Amino acid sequence: LTYIFDINNKIFYRPLAQLYMFILHDLFGANTAPFHIAAILIHITNSYLIALIINIVTRDWLISYLSAIVYGSAVAIHLEPLAWAVGIYDLGGAFFFFIAIWFFMNNKYLLSAFLYFIGCLFKESIILLPLVLFAYLALIRSTVISEDRSKSIYFGLRKIIPFILIMTIFLFIKLLSEISPFKNVSTTHPYAIDLWGYHIIDNTLKYIYWMFQSFLPLAHLSAINIVLPYVILTSLVVYHFWKKHPSQQIIFFLLWILICLSPVIFFPHHTYRYYAIYALPAFIGSFLLLIK
Numbered sequence: 001l002t003y004i005f006d007i008n009n010k011i012f013y014r015p016l017a018q019l020y021m022f023i024l025h026d027l028f029g030a031n032t033a034p035f036h037i038a039a040i041l042i043h044i045t046n047s048y049l050i051a052l053i054i055n056i057v058t059r060d061w062l063i064s065y066l067s068a069i070v071y072g073s074a075v076a077i078h079l080e081p082l083a084w085a086v087g088i089y090d091l092g093g094a095f096f097f098f099i100a101i102w103f104f105m106n107n108k109y110l111l112s113a114f115l116y117f118i119g120c121l122f123k124e125s126i127i128l129l130p131l132v133l134f135a136y137l138a139l140i141r142s143t144v145i146s147e148d149r150s151k152s153i154y155f156g157l158r159k160i161i162p163f164i165l166i167m168t169i170f171l172f173i174k175l176l177s178e179i180s181p182f183k184n185v186s187t188t189h190p191y192a193i194d195l196w197g198y199h200i201i202d203n204t205l206k207y208i209y210w211m212f213q214s215f216l217p218l219a220h221l222s223a224i225n226i227v228l229p230y231v232i233l234t235s236l237v238v239y240h241f242w243k244k245h246p247s248q249q250i251i252f253f254l255l256w257i258l259i260c261l262s263p264v265i266f267f268p269h270h271t272y273r274y275y276a277i278y279a280l281p282a283f284i285g286s287f288l289l290l291i292k
Contacts, residue, residue: 007173011191016121017089035085042091043082047072049098050281056105057140057249058289067284076213080274087274093123094277100126104133104159105141113162120170125278127170128259130163135255139248190270199268207261210273211283236290253286 004018021035028034051068055061072078081087096119103112119126137157187194212232237254260279264271276283 012124013173014089014122014124016118017086017092017123020088020092020122021085032085036082039082039087039091042088042095043072043078046091046094046098049095049102052102053098053105054281054285056102057136057252058285063285063288063292066288067281070214070284071281074211074214074280076210077274077276077280080272081277089123090125090274090277093119093126095119096122097126097129097278098281100129101132101136105136109159110162113166116163117166117170120166124170124174125260125263125275127167128263130160130167131259132256133163134160135252135259139252139255188269191267192269193266194268195266197268200265203265203267203271204261206271207265207273207276207279208283211276211280214280214284215287236287247289250286250289253282253289256282257286 001019001022004022005015007013024034024038047068050071051064054067055064058064081090096115100112100115100119103109103115116126116129119129134157137160237250257279260282261276264275
């Protein structure tokens with residue numbers, strides 16, 4: 001337990017995910033069945049949470065449940081988290097990410113902030129959740145409850161303060177660590193960060209392709225079809241913005257995708273398809289809305 005909660009000599013700080021694995025191993029030993037059963041149950045719960053969240057945004061149960069089904073069956077994204085014991089990093093992180101969003105959308109702000117804090121201790125990828133919540137306040141909430149948008153944002157921003165404090169605390173913990181992606185990492189390290197270069201475009205195209213595979217799971221990676229989903233999505237977005245008044249839902253989903261991919265597109269030497277697990281619901285929801 002001392003090692004699990006020690007912040008030193010770790011590039012990532014995920015103590016609750018490690019504690020989860022420690023407890024399951026202590027209870028069941030090397031028997032992998034409980035790990036896989038728990039992973040599947042968490043994944044099903046995540047899919048249901050997505051249906052609830054997408055319905056709040058779109059007010060369309062068909063798109064909501066289709067999004068949940070596509071998300072749940074997205075083998076390209078979920079294969080490794082469901083197959084690996086350490087997949088709990090992303091499965092658990094995604095669970096707390098989604099349930100924190102759902103509680104926030106249902107005005108349970110302090111509970112949502114607490115779940116966000118727990119989620120950060122599973123996977124640091126959810127650190128930017130407050131930005132997603134701000135986008136929700138600015139673009140969706142005032143429409144959903146028919147409030148004046150400026151008033152909704154003003155009062156809603158006060159609800160974001162606990163999340164900002166938690167984000168600051170977590171970043172401070174990372175800075176206290178002797179090793180982190182922000183310091184003491186060589187430029188050739190897999191988790192080295194480079195804020196400029198072709199790798200940003202290349203990574204973005206890869207993640208879009210992998211998310212697009214949710215609809216075409218049998219497609220194969222190639223120089224041509226990795227660009228095709230990007231062209232299709234861009235064409236739909238351009239058509240939507242050119243022919244119609246851009247919907248708040250589409251803008252919100254696009255911001256959600258951008259926010260959730262931003263922690264991983266700056267790795268010049270490192271990509272994994274399951275890093276898109278947090279952006280995937282917004283990608284699916286936006287795509288279904290665009291083709292509707």
